[in-house]
Amino acid sequence: MASRxxxxxxxxxxxxxxxxxxxxxxxxxPVLYGALGGFRSNEQLARDPAGLPDxxxxxxxxxxxxxxxxxxxxxxxxxxxxxxxxxxxxxxxxAAYPLARYQFKFRESLFMVFVxxxxxxxxxxxxxxxxxxxxxxxxxxxxxxVALPQAAFALPITVVILRPFLMAIPKExxxxxxxxxxxxxxxxxxxxxxxxxxxxxxxxxLAFVGSWNAYLLPLLLLQDDMRTxxxxxxxxxxxxxxxxxxxxxxxxxxxxxxxxxFLTMQRRIVGGLQGAxxx
Amino acid sequence: xxxxxxxxxxxxxxxxxxxxxxxxxxxPRQDGPWRQRLEITLFVTPALTLMAxxxxxxIASAVRMSFYRWKGFGPMDDFVGWRNYxxxxxxxxxxDAIVHNFTIVILSILVQLPLGLAVxxxxxxxxxxxxxxxxxxxxxxxxxxxIAGVVWxxxxxxxxxxxxxxxxxxxxxxxxQGFLGTPNLALGTVFVVLTWKYxxxxxxxxxxxLQSVPEELYEASQLDGASWWQTQxxxxxxxLGPTIRTWAFLSMIxxxxxxxxxxxxxxxxxxxxxxxxxxxxxxxxxxxxxxxxAGAASVVLFVIGFVMALAYQTFVLRRDTQTEG
Numbered sequence: 001m002a003s004r005x006x007x008x009x010x011x012x013x014x015x016x017x018x019x020x021x022x023x024x025x026x027x028x029x030p031v032l033y034g035a036l037g038g039f040r041s042n043e044q045l046a047r048d049p050a051g052l053p054d055x056x057x058x059x060x061x062x063x064x065x066x067x068x069x070x071x072x073x074x075x076x077x078x079x080x081x082x083x084x085x086x087x088x089x090x091x092x093x094x095a096a097y098p099l100a101r102y103q104f105k106f107r108e109s110l111f112m113v114f115v116x117x118x119x120x121x122x123x124x125x126x127x128x129x130x131x132x133x134x135x136x137x138x139x140x141x142x143x144x145x146v147a148l149p150q151a152a153f154a155l156p157i158t159v160v161i162l163r164p165f166l167m168a169i170p171k172e173x174x175x176x177x178x179x180x181x182x183x184x185x186x187x188x189x190x191x192x193x194x195x196x197x198x199x200x201x202x203x204x205x206l207a208f209v210g211s212w213n214a215y216l217l218p219l220l221l222l223q224d225d226m227r228t229x230x231x232x233x234x235x236x237x238x239x240x241x242x243x244x245x246x247x248x249x250x251x252x253x254x255x256x257x258x259x260x261x262f263l264t265m266q267r268r269i270v271g272g273l274q275g276a277x278x279x
Numbered sequence: 280x281x282x283x284x285x286x287x288x289x290x291x292x293x294x295x296x297x298x299x300x301x302x303x304x305x306x307p308r309q310d311g312p313w314r315q316r317l318e319i320t321l322f323v324t325p326a327l328t329l330m331a332x333x334x335x336x337x338i339a340s341a342v343r344m345s346f347y348r349w350k351g352f353g354p355m356d357d358f359v360g361w362r363n364y365x366x367x368x369x370x371x372x373x374x375d376a377i378v379h380n381f382t383i384v385i386l387s388i389l390v391q392l393p394l395g396l397a398v399x400x401x402x403x404x405x406x407x408x409x410x411x412x413x414x415x416x417x418x419x420x421x422x423x424x425x426i427a428g429v430v431w432x433x434x435x436x437x438x439x440x441x442x443x444x445x446x447x448x449x450x451x452x453x454x455x456q457g458f459l460g461t462p463n464l465a466l467g468t469v470f471v472v473l474t475w476k477y478x479x480x481x482x483x484x485x486x487x488x489l490q491s492v493p494e495e496l497y498e499a500s501q502l503d504g505a506s507w508w509q510t511q512x513x514x515x516x517x518x519l520g521p522t523i524r525t526w527a528f529l530s531m532i533x534x535x536x537x538x539x540x541x542x543x544x545x546x547x548x549x550x551x552x553x554x555x556x557x558x559x560x561x562x563x564x565x566x567x568x569x570x571x572x573a574g575a576a577s578v579v580l581f582v583i584g585f586v587m588a589l590a591y592q593t594f595v596l597r598r599d600t601q602t603e604g
Contacts, residue, residue: 016406023398024415030475031418033441034430049441087329095326098319110323117330119588121536123557124577125337127564128344131351132337152333155326184318213423215539220565230425234543237429244433255426262421266414 031255038249045244060249070250072225073232076143077212078257080228083147084154084211089204091151092158093166093196097188099159100166101174111163117156122149122217130220141226146218150211158203165199166192198268205265212258229254338581344574351568363575373576376554377583379466383555384534386470387477388527394474395481395526396519400511402482403489413486420479428543431472435459435544459545462552469544469553476540477533481526488522489515524595531591535584556580 037045038060039053064070098104099111122129129149139145169192177187193200218228227235233254237247345364348357367373402413419427434441437457446453454461458468492515500510538557541547547554547562554562556576564573 016401016404019401020406020408020412023401024412026475027416027419027479030427030430030434031422033434037433046439049439049444091326091329094322098322102315102319104315104319113327113330117334119532119584120334120338120581121532121557121584123536123538123560124581125334125341126561127570127573127577128337128340129333130565131340132333148329149333152329155330159326185321188322209421213425215423215425215542216561230423233423233429234425237432247429248433251426251429255422258421258423259418262417263414266417 034248034255035252037245038252040245042243042245057245060245061253063246064250064253069225069232070253073227073229073254074257076222076226077228077230079143080147080150080218081208081211083143084150085204085207087148087151088154088158088207089200092155092203093162093193093200094188095155096159096162096166097192100163101169101192111159114156114159117153118160120153120156122153126216126220129217133221140221141223143226146214146221146228147211149217150214151207154207154210158207161203161206162196162199165196169195201265201268205261205268209258209262212261341574341577344570345578346574347571349570351570359571363571364579367572367575367579372551372554373556373559373579375551376556376559379553380535380537380555380583382466383470383473383537384531387473387530387534390470391474391478391481391530392523392527395478395485396516396523398478399482399485399489400515402486403515404507416482417479419476420483422476424476424539425543427472427476428540431475432459432544435468456549460549462550465545465549465552469541472544473537473540477530480529484522484526485519488519492518528588528591528596531587532584535580535587556583 033050036053039056039058040051041057041059044051044054044057095114099107099114133145133149134140137145139148173191173195174187177191182190213230214228215230215234218231222228222231233251236250240246344355346358346360347355348359348363349355398416402409402416406412435443435458437443437453437455437460440457442458443453454464458464496514496518497510500514505513536557537555538561541553541555541558542561545553547558557580560573560576560580563569563576
């Protein structure tokens with residue numbers, strides 16, 4: 001690695017650092033404004049919108065943390081995201097396995113079903129979906145009612161990313177396991193699953209973050225105590241539009257979990273996407 | 280467990296034999312086709328069931344709905360043929376929405392491609408804090424549209440917002456109604472926020488693509504005396520072609536489906552200046568209970584997206600597979 005890097009172009013002309021700094025400022029500026037704005041009073045915000053907290057006000061954040069609604073929303077978001085992730089990844093890897101490791105006639109057409117699925121946004125089907133979930137399945141305003149459709153819409157990308165991972169498992173390993181008397185199901189469970197963990201994590205994080213951030217479907221399906229954080233943020237900001245500092249504190253706290261998850265998983269996600277791009 | 284034909288025949292053999300068996304056959308395993316079919320069905324059924332129920336069925340219902348006048352209650356029996364389509368396609372709010380969607384599609388490619396490429400090439404250089412920079416640049420992409428939208432909504436408040444403050448600070452006059460409240464500026468403003476939010480994905484994909492450019496190519500061009508820019512222009516960017524085309528595809532699909540950010544920032548206003556096809560159909564469906572109209576709008580949205588994807592696949596992406604194969 002070191003010898004390779006030495007030869008790379010580059011390095012640090014002042015212009016490059018200036019550009020990098022500008023990019024960072026533009027990227028993080030709004031996020032920092034939200035986080036710092038939560039530590040200011042509305043009066044401070046009105047006097048100088050871009051200033052720093054002076055003095056630091058902790059009331060906004062403590063109000064949010066002691067607000068039971070915030071915790072309801074957080075629990076709902078978490079449970080829905082977990083169900084979505086587990087269902088999408090489990091069903092996804094199961095579907096990707098024969099598409100990667102079996103030879104059969106309709107393999108590529110079956111794979112095309114999932115590729116085509118990428119083209120169907122939830123928005124297209126949102127109203128019939130709303131009718132289906134609330135009337136036909138009586139799952140309106142429930143965790144599963146949101147999580148299952150979300151998992152269904154997350155399946156195409158899951159399958160598309162996981163297939164190359166499963167294809168990359170060396171044939172020899174599979175054959176060795178067959179010789180040792182393993183069944184195909186056994187191979188799936190004890191060979192394919194453990195070896196595709198990086199892909200499972202990538203698709204899992206994508207499904208989780210997608211669900212955590214989702215807005216449209218929860219907007220139609222969830223009310224009151226069942227709402228998720230994005231709905232809570234949107235409603236809070238319209239209901240308390242005069243309390244800018246409160247809105248910023250609420251918003252900042254709501255963004256932390258997805259951000260933490262991403263930052264801890266970042267390398268794996270990038271690695272997983274690279275695997276998918278190359279495969 | 281081990282009642283598999285091929286496993287049994289291969290059992291006495293060594294790995295070498297197995298390899299020979301494998302190369303001789305197209306399919307490595309010939310154990311009962313029925314068993315294999317059963318296994319495939321077993322593996323694929325949960326995913327297909329879920330998609331049939333929550334993806335295919337609702338879309339089919341949307342198509343059916345689009346031929347009826349239906350307010351959501353009672354039986355769906357007032358068949359109106361193509362009349363909903365007629366109304367949607369002659370509704371200026373909807374045709375404007377299509378224009379807005381395509382404006383975003385084109386602006387995204389024109390602005391985000393060079394910008395994303397520039398940042399990706401920059402971050403591919405050996406500079407200090409590169410790891411931190413890479414992480415930071417991706418942060419907006421991870422945030423929920425709603426959360427990013429609410430923060431930007433505050434930043435863009437007329438007069439009291441930071442953006443207006445900065446603009447007055449350098450001696451210019453911000454628009455009276457605010458950037459989101461002025462019809463001529465609203466769509467452009469939404470686009471700026473979208474760029475802030477989604478540039479991270481372009482950068483991530485481009486950086487992933489750059490890492491697969493062989494180091495030797497850079498070294499060779501360096502030895503030949505090429506400048507940094509020449510190397511990027513002649514080697515890195517052309518090799519990024521497939522990645523760029525994949526990103527452009529994702530970006531186009533996203534722009535056609537745009538909803539969340541618009542809904543939070545403007546709700547489609549002011550004076551329908553920022554409506555998209557998705558905000559239109561949600562408005563018609565959940566706001567006014569014109570389910571037939573909403574159905575027709577969603578079919579139009581899907582057909583446009585599908586034709587675009589197909590055309591892109593045929594004319595742009597096929598080049599990749601052709602040159603590679």
